[in-house]
Structure formats: C-alpha cells, structure tokens
Amino acid sequence: MKKIYIVFIAVFLLVVSFEMQAQRRLTEATISYDIVINTSNKTPQAADLLDGATSVIYLKGALSRSDMVSSLGTQATIVDGKTGDVTVLKEYGDQKYMIRMTQENWKESNKKYEGIAFTYAEDYKTIAGYKCQKAIGKLTDGSTFNVYFTKDLVPVNKDFQYLNKNLPGLAMQYEATLGSMLVTYTVSSINFNPVQQAKFDLPKSGFRIMTYEESKGGRN
Numbered sequence: 674m675k676k677i678y679i680v681f682i683a684v685f686l687l688v689v690s691f692e693m694q695a696q697r698r699l700t701e702a703t704i705s706y707d708i709v710i711n712t713s714n715k716t717p718q719a720a721d722l723l724d725g726a727t728s729v730i731y732l733k734g735a736l737s738r739s740d741m742v743s744s745l746g747t748q749a750t751i752v753d754g755k756t757g758d759v760t761v762l763k764e765y766g767d768q769k770y771m772i773r774m775t776q777e778n779w780k781e782s783n784k785k786y787e788g789i790a791f792t793y794a795e796d797y798k799t800i801a802g803y804k805c806q807k808a809i810g811k812l813t814d815g816s817t818f819n820v821y822f823t824k825d826l827v828p829v830n831k832d833f834q835y836l837n838k839n840l841p842g843l844a845m846q847y848e849a850t851l852g853s854m855l856v857t858y859t860v861s862s863i864n865f866n867p868v869q870q871a872k873f874d875l876p877k878s879g880f881r882i883m884t885y886e887e888s889k890g891g892r893n
Contacts, residue, residue, distance in 0.1 A: 699828040699843065702865050704730040706858040708743075710851075728858060730833055733868045737833035751873055752779070754830045760875055761888075770888070771880035778885035783835040788813045791820075791840060800845040801860045808840060820847035826863070 706728040726743035735754030740747060746765035753759070757776030763769065774782070789810045796807035798821060805821035812818075824842040831838035837847060846859040 696824060697826050699732055699826050700734055701868055702730075702732050702863055703868060704732070704843075704860060705862045705864075706730070707861045708741075709857045709859070711855045711857060727861075731868045731872045732828065732830060732833070733870070733873065735830050736873045737830050738872050739833050750833070751875070752830075752832045753873075754832055762876070762880065769880045771876065771882045772885060772888045773882065774885045779832075782885070785812060785814070786836040789836060789839060801863060803845060805845045810836065818848040820844050822847075 708726040708728060726741065729740045731738040737752045739750045749762040751760045759774040759779040761772040789812055791808045791810050794807040794809065798805055800821060803823040803825050805823045808820050808822060810818050810820060820837060822840045822842045822844045826843040828843055834844055836849060837844040846857065848855060848857055
C-alpha cells in the first residue's frame with residue numbers, strides 16, 4: 674500500500690511539473706494584434722478609415738504599453754503596474770495630447786468592464802501556434818462578447834486588457850466595441866525578445882498635457 678501511495682505521489686508531481694513547464698509566465702513580450710471592423714453598411718467610411726489597423730502590446734515586468742495604429746493616427750496607453758498611474762498619448766495629425774490618469778481614473782474609464790463573468794465552452798482552435806479555448810464574457814448590462822484564450826501564456830501584468838484581465842491566460846482573439854462598431858482583435862505574432870525600457874518613457878515636449886477630467890470636457 675505504501676509503495677502504491679509513493680507511486681501515486683510521483684505521478685502527481687510529474688503531471689504538475691509538466692503543466693507548469695507548459696505554461697509560460699509572460700513578463701516580457703511584444704504581442705501584435707490584427708484588427709477587423711465588423712460593421713453594417715451604415716458606417717462604411719468609418720470602417721474604411723480603420724481598415725488595416727493594428728494593436729501592439731509591449732510587456733516588461735509591471736509595465737505595459739498598448740499602441741493602436743490606424744490611418745487616423747496613433748494612440749498609446751502606458752500603464753505602470755507598480756504605481757497604478759496610466760498615461761494616454763494621442764497623435765492625430767498635428768494634434769498631440771498626453772492624458773495623465775490615476776488608478777481611480779483608469780478604473781472609472783473602464784467601469785463598464787467591471788464584474789465581467791466568463792463561462793467556458795468546449796470549443797478550441799489554434800491561433801499563432803497556440804491552442805485556444807473559447808470563453809463568453811457577460812457584462813453587467815447583459816451584453817456578451819466572445820474571446821479565445823490560451824492557458825499556455827499567462828501575463829503577469831493584466832492591466833493592458835481590462836476586459837480580459839480575469840481570464841486564466843492570454844486573450845488571443847477577442848471582440849470589443851469601438852464607438853458604435855464591433856471590432857475583433859486577433860494575435861498575429863508574439864515576440865519574446867527583451868523590450869527596450871525607452872518604450873515606456875514619456876515625451877518631455879510636443880504634447881498638450883491634460884488631466885482625465887479635462888479630457889472628458891468637464892463631463893461627469
């Protein structure tokens with residue numbers, strides 16, 4: 674009986690060890706998403722302007738930077754996981770804005786994503802070489818969105834994707850709203866090379882600095 678118990682423990686530890694090796698803690702990486710606009714014929718011009726847009730995520734420890742690039746311009750969101758401070762850089766033509774946000778501001782700006790409940794389906798597909806499982810996110814207003822995530826990659830800092838931060842892995846494909854449009858983000862590549870610290874440095878000039886309240890135009 675004792676030998677059977679020892680064998681059981683050995684097998685259990687082997688399985689746990691294998692699962693831990695299969696998972697990779699994402700502390701540093703560059704993740705590129707392709708963006709597809711799903712819209713009706715009522716807003717073809719808006720869809721055309723965002724056609725070919727990309728989102729690139731840079732992760733380095735507690736720091737993250739999300740760059741959305743389209744024909745309209747670029748928008749970068751830099752999150753410091755240690756301090757909770759968030760900075761948004763908007764560049765649209767000659768207009769350049771730097772919006773500084775506190776942790777409370779960041780939470781308020783994402784309040785519609787608070788309390789998301791995920792249910793998991795036995796639906797799988799491979800994205801960028803990773804096995805992904807389908808999850809359905811339900812917001813507190815009753816609306817839902819679909820996401821495919823992989824358990825093989827687990828971000829240490831999840832603030833860069835507020836709506837997916839409670840998933841047990843990295844979102845490889847997910848739906849989100851952008852204004853009145855539904856957009857789908859799909860990972861096209863993941864690079865595990867070191868990310869330069871300069872990616873998270875804030876510009877010292879050339880941007881109009883605004884508070885979160887100012888960026889809302891005084892609206893509550």
